Amino acid sequence: MAPCVAVVWWAFPENLPLWRSIAIVAAWAGSGLLVANIVLMVREPHVARLLGGLESMYRWHHRSGMLAYLLLLCHPLALALDGWIEAPRFAWLSLAPWTQSWPQWLGWGALLLLMFGLATTFAARLPYRRWRFFHFALGLGVLLGLAHVYALLGGANIILLLIVATALAMGWRLIAGDLGVAAHPYRVAQVAHQPGEMIEVLLVPHASALAVSPGQFVLVAFGDGPHYRGCGEYHPFTVSGIEADGGLRLGIKALGPCSQRIQNLEPDVLAHLQGPFGIFLNDAPSRPQLWVAGGIGITPFMAALRAQHRIQPTTLIYLFRGADDAAFLDELYALANTDPQFELLADATGKGLPDFTGLLARVSQITNRDVNICGPMPMVDALMPHLRQLGVASDAIHFERFDFR
Known part of the structure; x- marks a missing residue:
């Protein structure tokens, strides 16, 4: 945010009417946020680690996009208010595209594309591939908006630099991210079916392993x-096991059209991988642990348990609807029997919410533990008040929201 504040300070004009000054500052601030928004769209592991993880990048991507749109919407409205002070008809003339020249048309086109792109962002039922295609309208809107500023300023070098940076970021995301030019090739070595419409896939590297x-x-x-x-597109899957030879195990549950199709996966199919991403379970535990897993949320904990015995006392609360939905349950019981530091609390919840009061009462010294949660967001939201009521500090609770829209 510091660069944005610096741009606003630099852009604030002198000796101009208030509303015209506000319009100019809103345009500069909105343009700067849009460029930052595009950079945050780049799906590069090194950049993600630098910025606190892909989940954090996407969260700020959404926020900066919304704020940029609001600021850019203020730009023509502030110009209209500036004209209104002189005469009402000047306000209308400042908002009527057909009375303006082509640089202004670029600005209106950018605003319409941003509006369209944001509208599709909130279309939760839109198929992912179509949503992704429409979402690129935001990128085109950014380029049009910068071209609008470039034309009005008569070819300012800083705007040209922003246009080039935006185009490079969009191109890298399209070529390296969506088309997977930089992806690592793997081969499906094994497909094991788990309870609850889920498979575990073993992938072995064809070249260097991630x-x-x-x-x-x-x-x-x-x-x-x-x-x-195959589905022809990239989807996120959590690693459930890491082999000594670089192979990876992925737990994949049938939650959507593509993951439903993947349930029929067969050996020897080629796979392309990007990553790794995420900072969940990233820190070496310095205190006793409480893990809470719901459904497919068991996969990151399986990777940790399979990697080594626990170095801190660890209690895992594993929540599932029924025995026919409990993936890895037998293996978890076996791990609990061989690792004295690991305790398993498995609970079949049915279709209702778990009895968190009773489950958490079975966890000793809960306020002295770090809590890691992975599962559906309704489960996380239901669990949080119970943890706070028991006195667990907010900075001791860790989870990631895996939302890629």
């Missing part, structure tokens, strides 16, 4: 096989 830690996830695009057709 350096993955327990708790991280990768973006995977599966190719075609003799009897399998």
Whole structure:
């Protein structure tokens, strides 16, 4: 945010009417936020680690996009208010595109594309591939908006630099991210079916292996096989196991059209991986641990448990609807029997919410533990008040929101 504040301070004009000054500052601040928004869209592991993880980047991507749109919406409105002070008809003329020249048309086109792109952002039921295509309208809107400023300023070098930076960021995201030019090739070595419409896939590297830690996830695009057709797009899956030879195990539950198709995956299918991403379970535990997993949320904990015995007392609360929905349950019981530092509390919740009061009462010294949660957000939201009521500090509670829209 500091660069944005610096741009606003630099851009604030002198000896101009108030509303015209506000319009200019809103345009500069909105343009700066849009460029930052595009940079945050880049799906590069090194950049993600530098900025606190991909989940944090996407959260700020959404926030900066919304704020930029509001600021840019204020730009023509402030110009209209400036004209209104002189005469009402001047306010209308400042808002009527057909009375203006082509640089202003670029600005209106940018605003319309941003409006369209943001509208599709909130269309939760839109298929992912179509949503992603429409979302690129935001990027085109950014380029149009910068071209609008460039034309009005008569070719300012700083705007040209921002246009080039935006185009490079969009190109890198499209070529390296969506098309997967920089992805690592792997091969499906094994597909094991788990309870609850879930499979665990073992992938072995064809070239250099990704350096993955327990708790991280990768973006995977599966190719075609003799009897399998891939989705043709990248989806995030959490690593459930890391092999000594660089192989990765992924837990994949049928939650959408693509993951439903992946349930029919077969060996020898080629896969392309990007990553790794995520900072969940990233720190070496310095205190006793409480892990809470719901459904497919068990996968990062499986990777950690399979990697080594616990160095701190660790209690895992594993929540599932029924025995036919409890992936890895037998292995978890076996791990609990062989690791004296690991305690398993497995609970079949049915279709209702878990009895968090009773479950947490079975956890000793809960206020002295770090709490790591992975599961559906309704489960996380229901658990948080119970933890706070028991006195667990906010900075001791860790979870990630895996929302890629």
